[in-house]
Amino acid sequence: MRPLPVIAGPDQPFWEALRAGKVRVQRCGNCGVYRFPAARFCAHCRSEKFDWSEVAPTGTVETWCVFHRAYFEDLEVPYTVIQVRLDCGVRLFSNPVGIEPRALRIGLPVAAVFEEITPEITLLKFKPREPTQ
Amino acid sequence: MNQSVAVVGVGNTRYGKLPQYDSYELGLWALTEALADCGLAFEAIDGLIVNRIPDYQRFCEIAGLNPSYVSITPGQGRFSGICIETAAALIRDGIATTVALVYGNNGRSGGDRYGGVGDTYGSGGGGLWFAYGMTSPGAFHALMARRHMELYGTTAEELGTVAKTFRDHAALNPAAVMRTPFTLADYHASRYICEPLHLLDYCLINDGGVALILTAGERARDLIQPPVYLRGYGMATALAGSSFPPDDFWRAPMRKAADKSFADAGVSHAEISALMIYDNFTPTVLFALEGFGYCGEGESGAFVAKGHLALGARYPTNTSGGHLSESYMQGWALNAEAVRQIRGGCGERQVKDCALVHYMATAPVVTSIIYGKDPA
Numbered sequence: 001m002r003p004l005p006v007i008a009g010p011d012q013p014f015w016e017a018l019r020a021g022k023v024r025v026q027r028c029g030n031c032g033v034y035r036f037p038a039a040r041f042c043a044h045c046r047s048e049k050f051d052w053s054e055v056a057p058t059g060t061v062e063t064w065c066v067f068h069r070a071y072f073e074d075l076e077v078p079y080t081v082i083q084v085r086l087d088c089g090v091r092l093f094s095n096p097v098g099i100e101p102r103a104l105r106i107g108l109p110v111a112a113v114f115e116e117i118t119p120e121i122t123l124l125k126f127k128p129r130e131p132t133q
Numbered sequence: 134m135n136q137s138v139a140v141v142g143v144g145n146t147r148y149g150k151l152p153q154y155d156s157y158e159l160g161l162w163a164l165t166e167a168l169a170d171c172g173l174a175f176e177a178i179d180g181l182i183v184n185r186i187p188d189y190q191r192f193c194e195i196a197g198l199n200p201s202y203v204s205i206t207p208g209q210g211r212f213s214g215i216c217i218e219t220a221a222a223l224i225r226d227g228i229a230t231t232v233a234l235v236y237g238n239n240g241r242s243g244g245d246r247y248g249g250v251g252d253t254y255g256s257g258g259g260g261l262w263f264a265y266g267m268t269s270p271g272a273f274h275a276l277m278a279r280r281h282m283e284l285y286g287t288t289a290e291e292l293g294t295v296a297k298t299f300r301d302h303a304a305l306n307p308a309a310v311m312r313t314p315f316t317l318a319d320y321h322a323s324r325y326i327c328e329p330l331h332l333l334d335y336c337l338i339n340d341g342g343v344a345l346i347l348t349a350g351e352r353a354r355d356l357i358q359p360p361v362y363l364r365g366y367g368m369a370t371a372l373a374g375s376s377f378p379p380d381d382f383w384r385a386p387m388r389k390a391a392d393k394s395f396a397d398a399g400v401s402h403a404e405i406s407a408l409m410i411y412d413n414f415t416p417t418v419l420f421a422l423e424g425f426g427y428c429g430e431g432e433s434g435a436f437v438a439k440g441h442l443a444l445g446a447r448y449p450t451n452t453s454g455g456h457l458s459e460s461y462m463q464g465w466a467l468n469a470e471a472v473r474q475i476r477g478g479c480g481e482r483q484v485k486d487c488a489l490v491h492y493m494a495t496a497p498v499v500t501s502i503i504y505g506k507d508p509a
Contacts, residue, residue: 002250064276064279065276066327067272068326069326072263078325081276083276091377123264
């Protein structure tokens with residue numbers, strides 16, 4: 001089994017927001033830089049002030065890889081992992097939804113997909129973003 | 134740099150599967166070989182840094198050592214270069230006169246796994262991303278390799294050429310674990326572990342130990358082996374934000390470490406006889422060639438495809454076979470190979486007129502060491 005994320009910890013507001021279909025990350029109360037996962041101090045200005053701020057559920061693909069070796073019993077290979085930079089600057093590893101590996105490219109605009117895997121846990125995945133008119 | 138420092142002793146165990154030895158015993162085996170190599174007694178060691186060996190006190194008890202200075206470093210490959218540079222500083226500052234660096238790795242027999250539950254690679258481990266299937270240092274480098282391919286047109290053939298070249302070198306090294314040459318067709322046919330990386334892009338997991346003995350240049354000249362001098366060295370890091378691959382493939386810290394080591398050595402790239410590049414995965418070799426200034430940004434794939442890394446070519450690289458084919462000794466065996474190449478006597482794999490060898494490792498901690506036959 002792949003270990004599931006620990007909800008009851010410093011990242012709890014992130015996971016609770018995903019269940020509600022929103023993306024929330026920490027924002028420094030001093031310099032305004034966004035960060036995830038949770039940290040007491042801002043790595044940019046070392047301030048201890050922060051709030052959990054809702055951010056746009058959009059970003060771009062930075063790179064990707066395709067797992068052929070199975071490291072977790074319940075994840076069928078091959079599967080794709082993407083590295084996404086949210087528009088707020090936070091980076092995440094995730095999986096694409098409805099994007100074949102050959103359609104991936106650096107800079108591909110993506111939007112959040114909220115995938116409920118247990119009643120408590122919703123994962124943040126990404127689909128191609130519709131071009132804005 | 135005022136006082137010269139040299140590697141005077143090099144020792145290693147056999148490499149491969151050695152289930153009857155733990156990492157302490159592998160380290161002590163290698164240390165015994167290194168001391169015999171230079172003709173020094175255990176009592177001559179007054180500085181000791183152990184690497185990957187879990188407990189320095191237990192190691193000293195087993196080895197019967199009472200060094201004046203002792204330290205311990207985590208089992209990450211980036212620490213081989215850190216230990217060597219630290220040893221030089223200890224000697225230059227008079228804290229120790231003869232430093233032993235001892236590495237023991239029983240990863241093969243100990244069942245070490247680099248991915249899945251228990252993966253601790255990166256900053257605090259990757260548990261947060263397991264739910265998405267993200268795990269392993271191999272995947273981290275696969276992400277970087279894909280980005281390099283997309284940005285610069287780097288190809289699988291170029292990665293395969295790195296793996297094939299080092300295997301060809303290993304075929305000439307009796308100590309290497311993997312000595313059977315393969316073709317690029319074999320490379321393409323080898324299974325993907327994490328695409329774009331194939332099995333043959335990954336280093337080995339095996340058991341073994343390596344030890345180096347360093348001392349000041351004027352003492353070095355009285356010992357059995359010709360001294361191999363640390364002509365220049367440098368370090369730099371990119372640790373902030375290092376849970377994710379760096380946008381610049383670690384070019385900025387590599388440039389910094391390279392500039393310092395070349396300036397201190399007083400030599401240019403053109404004078405370097407051979408390269409030892411930390412090859413945990415084939416793409417790391419490409420990133421290092423660019424970052425340390427052997428080719429331009431994005432040009433490493435074409436550079437490798439021209440055959441420059443082969444024995445007899447412009448920059449023979451990882452002449453022992455490296456981590457990909459000799460043994461995964463986390464940089465230590467590459468430093469041992471640098472010393473042995475400069476001494477001469479590497480048999481069929483000996484680099485002709487080998488006077489300067491550049492060891493380089495790229496990761497969130499970058500290290501660069503230029504070894505020379507002459508003190509300056």
